[in-house]
Amino acid sequence: MSWIILIASGVLEAVWATALGKSEGFTKLWPSVTFGVALVASMAGLAWAMRDISTGTAYAVWVGVGVSLTVGYAMLSGDEAFSIVRMLLIIGLVGCVVGLKLVGHE
Incomplete structure (x- = not known):
């Protein structure tokens, strides 16, 4: 269950990062x-997941999921340029996150 909460928290990290950019310095409601x-939800989920997952692994997975989705969304929406190299790097990042799950010692 901790891993599901952690992944959901990573998704919420992408949501808040994207919303922060679109808030234009908190001028848009x-x-x-x-x-x-x-x-708040992302941090609460990260904290909850860290009860069962080591801090380093949890934080790396949380950031990896958030970064991958944030950059992926930015490329899909046209806010950032798409390139094969960028996509391969994001895939590599996701692969590293999966690797952390596979070699983790709980």
Whole structure:
């Protein structure tokens, strides 16, 4: 269950990071509200998952999931340029996150 919560928290990290960018310095209401709600939920989930998953592994997975989804969304929405090299690097990052799960000692 901790791994599911951790992955969901990583997804919420991507949500708050994207909302932060769209809030334009907290001048837009709904992106700012989305940022705050997603941030609190993401941190709470990370903290909950860290009860069963080591800090280093949990944090690396949380960041890896968040970064991958944030960059992927930015490329799909046109906010960042798409390239094969970027996509391969993101796939490599996801592979490393999966590797942490596979070699983890709980």
